[in-house]
Amino acid sequence: MWNAIWVFFHKWASPRYFYRLSGAVIPWLWALTLLLLLGGLYLGLFVAPPDYQQGQSYRIIFVHVPSAWMSLFIYTFMAVLSGIYLIWNIKLADVMVRSSAMLGASFTFLALATGSLWGKPMWGAWWVWDARLTSELILLFLYLGYLALVNAIEDTRTAARAGGVLILVGVVNIPIIHYSVEWWNTLHQGATVTKLDKPSIHVSMLIPLLLMAGAFQLYYFSLVLMRARVELLEREWRSEWVREMMGRGSDG
């Protein structure tokens, strides 16, 4: 039983199978992304009623909240993959981490930028040293620090392992940083969706928000798979399977 799973895992994680499988999946992912995005945008911008306090400008949460969620999700995902890479030495895991980092940084930046745009009419300032904003900014620094480190190391394997350690150190530190900053200062509105008893957000706003979150998630997966394919080709261009594939491609 275990053996079968192990074999399946290895087969799937081998560059060659991954390349083929991801090639087949990507168009479907894009189609789903587009569907959810259009649905979410339509419901969010045209159907959902304006907020009784914040008017129309609250609608930026349909971009802001999903990107903030993604910024956290991607870092966690990278940490899990780094662990897999460091323990089992599966190359594909590092390819995914490497391809994710820039996307994670972009989502973090997007969350900060939209938060700032929303903050101007609401709090009367582009930037407020509020706890969640600050920890998001620190998260951006963590992403950029990772990118700086792996780009500075020339050897791919060393870069992968050093980056993996840094990501894991970061993931231990993120809760500490988050709670210390939270405790230092807080102004941000409390969580409205993940409250356990009953979300304090109306269904007409919750549905587009969840649709957008789904769209962002799928968008990330489609992009990261595309990036991973390019990264794989770049790393493996000397290997047999790439030559075989390319050779066949140029013949046919």
Next chain:
Amino acid sequence: MIKAFIALVRRDLLLAFRHRAEWFNPLLFFGMIVTLFPLGVSPEASVLRVMAPGVIWIAVLLAGLFSLDSMFRSDFDDGALEQMVLSPYPLPLLVLAKVLAHWLVSGLPMLLMAPLLALLMTMPQDGIAMLEWTLLVGTPLLSLTGSIGVALTVGLRRGGVLLTLIVLPLYIPVLIFSTNAVSAAVAGLPMGGQLDFLLALLVLALTLAPFATAQALRISLS
């Protein structure tokens, strides 16, 4: 095992003692940064008093980073680090010895110099006492956390700026809790909680950081 630990600490202290610039220059740097603030912002006592904990702690962070780079550098250059990795002793233990020696050379002198700078910043007596407590708990924490960053960048030709980028975000909790404790002490508020947090972080770093640093060193040497 204890013998190896003590031998390594003694060796590092001896080396630092012979190269006086190694521990003196960061200290000078520490003093200069603090001096810049009254010149740049305001010499007004009321302003200085508010800024003092933050200014001194930020100066500690920066001066600490300045000396951090040398923690493994010379051992890496002359090959001693490889011998340590190959030695029969557990690498995390040796790392701990290096970190202790680094703290004695960089953290402790700053701790001794801080009251003087605090007086220059017109900090009251209670604040200075609290500042010393936070430095006592906080600077080993900086050395431990920083050692991971140094170990990751030691093989790189221009690791200095990179080290700063990697390590500074990890220093933020220390900065927050320490300055908050000192500000609370200046204002006469209870500040046991912040110090407890710092101690908890120190225990956490003491148990985890040497292993991460050892792993990072192995990667850098491979």
